Amino acid sequence: MKIAIIDDYQNVALDLADWQTLQADVTVYDTPLGDEVQAATRLAPYDVIVAMRERTPFPASLLRSLPKLRLLVTTGPRNAAIDLAAATQCGVTVSGTGYEAHPTTELTWALILAAARLLPRQFESMRAGGWQVGLGNSLRGATLGVLGLGNLGSAVCDIGRAFGMETIAWSQNLTPEYAEQKGVTYVERDELFSRSDVLSVHVVLSDRTRGIVGARELSLMKPTAIFVNTSRGAVVDEAALLDTLEQKSIAAAALDVFDQEPLPADHPLRLMENAVLTPHIGYVSRDLYEIFYQDAVDDIRAWAAGSPLRVLS
Structure with missing residues (x-):
């Protein structure tokens, strides 16, 4: 054999x-x-x-x-x-x-914290002999939104509440009753994007979810918001996300997944200062x-x- x-x-x-x-x-x-x-x-x-x-x-x-x-x-x-x-x-x-889902849950929070506290910039400054750069944000009192409240989304919300965050969720099959069982507030789709200070994606890629986050959804987000994706790259319209980051319409995107993997060496996401990137290691x-x-x-x-x-x- x-x-x-x-x-x-x-x-x-x-x-x-x-x-x-x-x-x-x-x-x-x-x-x-x-x-x-x-x-x-x-x-x-x-x-x-x-x-x-x-x-x-x-x-x-x-x-x-x-x-x-x-x-x-x-x-x-x-x-x-x-x-x-x-x-x-x-x-x-x-x-x-x-x-087991917990490695991806943990990486999701590593990305959220890295983006909120500007950790990539701090790392680069320290390696270059510098000191403090920029001003990050804490999470207590902020709103965590999850797109998809399955096992992963629920676990991410559990940790968010431990940080003192309000947790809200929406997905195509989510009901208010199920969200309440998970200790999360159900909201409509547009409200999820407009209210979230951190929005994290946790849906399975399918014909229904492909491109579910597009230019319209991203345009609803706060300029101070962080968008996080540890699900699948194709859930998000990558061109729309690139435009959003170029325009600095949101504070940051923290991404572990991409349309094309491995991500090409010359991909524009690699040059975005407001993008925190990891090479699809949620399960690694x-x-x-x-x-x-x-x-x-x-x-x-x-x-x-x-x-x-x-x-x-």
Whole structure:
């Protein structure tokens, strides 16, 4: 059995799980595979592929280019970048792994605090031999708005209340009764954007949520507000967000996700002083990677024994 572990950017997969028990030929790719043609060429020899989240898409065209592939394991319980119907047609079993949301919750708050207290500018000043620069803001008494009140949005609100913030929320399926159960005030969509001092996005990318934050929504925000996205880049109209930042219509955007990943080296977001950027690391923590890779080994072992686990397709 030939196994490819792809997009292991930190090159840690072999250290975090016992791959030797599989008695297989395991190859690790720790850089992006390239375009679809390059990916097809590099992945052609493998019976099993372990994919890290949605870093490499698996559309029908790529799956059909991999006749040897029989098992595709994605870390996490779902992967919107895999064409599950095509996988079934190609005779490829797709399995997932366990997942924990707390690393993304923690990173969301790291981004909020970094933007509110101007931490990137303070870091740069200290490294350059300087001292205090700019004037940040505290969060006590401010309004935290969340777009999406699922497990992640609810956890972010719990921490916001610990900071002494008022918490409000809206999403397409949210009801006032459910929000009240979570200790959060339900508001209408426009009010979410106009009232929030910090607005954090926590929705799953779908046809309904793609581009749900556009120029109109951003125009409703306060000039002192911080916009945070640790969900998916395509939830936001990136061109509208760039224009908003260029015009300084909001105080800052704190982003962990982007339309194109890895973010191109010459992307204009990298030059924005009012943008706090991290390279999609919401889920990148040792404890979660251990779950991902140990479950992936279990998935492969179970599939080889004829009883696949956590089957998505």
